[in-house]
Amino acid sequence: MYSRDRVLIEGLTVLTTIGVYEWEKTIKQKLILDLEIAWDNKPAGESDNVSFCLDYFVVSQTITQFIESSKFELIECVAERVAEIVIKQFSVTWLKVKVSKPNAIANARNVAVTIERTAS
Template sequence: MDKIEIKGLEVFAHHGVYEEEQRLGQKFVVSAVLSLDTTAAAQTDDLDKTVNYGAISRQITQILQRENHKLLERAAAVTAEEILLTNPLINGITIKIEKPWAPVGLPLETVAVETTRKWHTAYIALGSNLGEKKNYLDVAIEELKAVKGIEIESVSDWIETEPYGYLDQPNFLNGCACLRTWLEPFALLDVLQSIEAKAGRERKIHWGPRTLDLDLLFYDDQILGTKRLIVPHPEIEKRSFVLVPMAQIAPWLRHPVSKSTIKQLLEELNAEQ
């Protein structure tokens, strides 16, 4: 990925914990590294094919002067996220905000906070087998759309499937969705579980009936193995109710462990049945 750098942008703003900082203001020094593909701009020499670093510098200044924050962490996050949301050519951004006049009462050159936000691709599975199943799935998609830092790229059809594991329960309605998100895996998991909770999800029986089930299947090509979260989701290759809708939206996605595509995994599963 190519990069555009902005270094040493001076912004007078009113961020800080102390009342005097919020009232009087002080100098902040901002640097930004923008990640994007500059191939089209290099080939055409067309400014519209890249990011205007002058415009980004002005936008950073406007964001930092628009409202006051106590913490540099907050100021950096707000700035990075707005830049990412409003500039579709930018795939990632690292913002560093320095505070050379920080009131610490000691001789120092500066203090700084550096924050990175970048777009990731995640795939989730959705399922329901209680109540208004389609409505639960539709509402879940709308809830995800409303979360800052999540964009819905594609959604499969909802398909009816038989129960898996625990069989004495109604049929499921299942589907998958592709998300674009700057949320890290555990933050995304928190969002999924909060949406489940709103739908009245209860975890009484393993693989049992539920109003709404949201599982994180893939997150870029990352491999995670913790007590709370395993990515890729275990046993994807055994679950037609995941592979069929995934094949609709991402047939050529490769499983980062087996290296097989979703299409290949589905064909192998069908051959076994």
């Protein structure tokens, strides 16, 4: 059965080494992630049984640990890697990932990329 249900993880804040400039490669910077994950919530909603839920705590921890232990040049790369991990490790069929790098540009509050990916 087709479901348009989603699980949202919003404002997941992670510190990591990210950037293309040499000075950026020596510091930690904040990234903020928003995820929209396709998940059939009906079985959990009907049964009130946690075993039918997407464990968003484990998803968040997995993403946080991966990003914190990695180094990146581009937020585009962060988005791709996060999408790959969530699809593979949690059997997700579709997701949207937004990766924000606040204060990346002096006269902008935020810079971000958003990607949508499906399981192949």
